[in-house]
Amino acid sequence: MKHFSRPHWQRLGCALLSAALAVTPALAQRNELPNLGGPEGLSASAERQWGDRIARVLYRDPDYLQDAVLDEYIARLWAPLIAAAQKRGELDESLQSRFAWRILLNNERSINAFALPGGYLGVNLGLIATVSSDDELASVLAHELSHVTQRHIARSIDEQARMTPWVIGSLILGAIAASHSAQGAQALIVGGQAAAAQAQLSYSRDMEREADRVGFGVMRDAGYDPRGFVGMFGKLQQAATLNDNGDYPYLRSHPLTTERIADMQARQSLLRNLPPVAVRWDQALLAARARVLAPNQVDALRALAASPTAPQAAPVTQAGSLYASALAHLRLKDFAQAWAQSERLMQLLQTPTAATSSAQRLTRLLQADIRLAQRQYAAALPLLSADGKTIPTERPERLALAQALLHLAGHAMTPALTQTLRQYVQLAPHDAQTWNTLGQLYAAQSAPLAALRAEGEAQAALLDWTGAIDRFRAAQDLARRTPLQAADQIEAAIIDSRLREIQNLLRAQQLEDAKRS
DSSP states (O other), rough: OOOOOOOHHHHHHSSSOOSSSSSOOOOSSTTTOOOOOOOOSHHHHHHHHHHHHEEEEEEEETTOOOOOHHHHHHHHHHHHHHHHHHHHHHHSHHHHHOOOEEEEEOOOSSSSSOOOOGGGEEEEHHHHHHEEEEHHHHHHHHHHHHHHHHHHHHHHHHHHHOOOHHHHHHHHHHHHHHHHOHHHHHHSSOOHHHHHTTTOOOOHHHHHHHHHHHHHHHHHHHHHHHHHHHHHHHHHHHHHOOOOOOSSSSHHHSOOHHHHHHHHHHHHHHTTSSSOOOOOOOHHHHHHHHHHSSSSOOHHHHHHHTOOTTTTHHHHHHHHHHHHHHHHHHHOOHHHHHHHHHHHHHHHTSSSOOTTTHHHHHHHHHHHHHHHHHTOHHHHHHOOOTTTOOSSSHHHHHHHHHHHTTTTTTHHHHHHHHHHHHHHHHOOOOOHHOOHHHHHHHHHTTOHHHHHHHHHHHHTTTTTTHHHEEEHHHHHHHHHHHHOOHHHHHHHHHHHHHHHHHHHHHHHHHHHHHHOO
C-alpha cells in the first residue's frame, strides 16, 4: 500500500526539541548516570507561554484529532506515569501546576511522538498503530515525559545563549506553515539567527540517556513491563532499516549510536528467557482503529476494508482485522458491511472473559457509531446504556449517547446526561470536545445562555482567546436582552468573570507579540 504522509507534522517532529523515539533500554539503577542539573535561564512560566503559543497553532491544524476512544486509551496509560513521576520526585508540585500536561493526537501515519515546551506532548496515530502492547507505548510516553520533567528544552536553550525561546518558537511554527504556504513560512522564519538555531534543535546525547534512565524508572514504578523499552527500540530500528524515506524524523535528528544499540542488544539478551508478552485483545482493536483513522484516501480505506483474515491467524489478530474492516467500511459509508463485520467480531468475542470484556466494549462502541451514522438513534441507545436509563460512566459512551439524544427530542435521559457532563467539565475544564457536546445539549433544551457559555469554554480550551471572547460577548448580549431566571443569573455572572479572564490572557499574548515584533 502506498504510504501517504502529511509533511507539516513530520517537519514539526524534525524541528522540535522533541523526544526522539529512539527509545533506549535505560539503565535499571537510578544512580548509574548523573543528573545533568537544572535549567538556569528559561523559567517554567516562560516555557509554558512558549508551549501555549505552539499548541494554539496545532489545535487548528487539520491533522489535530479528537477521538474519544483513542484519547481515553492514551489517558489510561498516561495517568500512572504521572503518578509515578510524582512519587519518585521527578515531577514537583510547581512544575505540575504550571505546565499544561496535555497530549495532542495527530492524524499522521509516521511513527513519532514529541515533547513540546510547557508540558504539551504529541502522539502520532502511526505510533499507536505500531505498538504491540501497552508497555511499548508507555515506554514512549515515559521517555517523552522525562524530557519534560528534566527541563531538557529549557536546558537546550540555556546552552545556546543566542537562542531565545521565541526564535525557536517561530522556527517551529514556520515548519508548520511551510507545508501550507511558502510566504507564511518566510514570515515566521526570518534572518540568519533562526537558521543558526535550526542546526541546534536537538537533544544532546546526555539528555537522551537521562530521558532513557528516568523514563525507565518511571515506567517500571508505574507498573509497566520494562521490556516495552526493548520492544519499542527494536521496532524503531526495523522501521529505519526498511522504510528510511523521511517518515521517521526522530531518527534523523537523533541517530541511533552504536553505544545505544549495543545497550539495547545487551538488555535483550538478559530478557531472552522471559515469556513473551501476549497481545491484549483491546490493544489489537485500538491499534486497528489508529490504522484506519490515519489515511484519508479512499483506496487505502478500501484496502483495509477488504483485508482478509487468515483462518490460521491467532484469534486476537483476527479481531484486529475485523475491527479495522468494520471501521473502514463505516468511513466508506458502507453501513451494511460495517455492521456485518462488527457482528463477526462480536461472535469472535462471544465468550465473556476478563481478557475480552474490554474488546467487547470497544466493539459495542463501534456498533453504536454505525447506528448513529445510519441515523438509527434509538437503536444506538442499548449499545451505550444497558437499561436505557443509566448514564454511562465512560467518556466515549457519554459523548456518543449525547449524539443520539440530540436527535431524540424530549428523551428522559437528556437532562441527566447534561447534568453529568456539566459536573465532568468542572473537573476537566480543558476538554473542548465535551464542552462542545454540552453546548449542543443546552441548545437542544432551549438554554441558549448556557449553550453560548459552553461554546466559549470550548474555544478557551483550544487556546482560541478571540473565539472565546466572541462567544462570551454574545452570551452577555443575550443576558441583557432576556429576562433571566435564577439559574441564568448565576450563569451570567460566570460568563462575566470568564470574559474578563480571557481578555486578560489575550492582552498578555498581544503584549508579548508586540515585544517580539
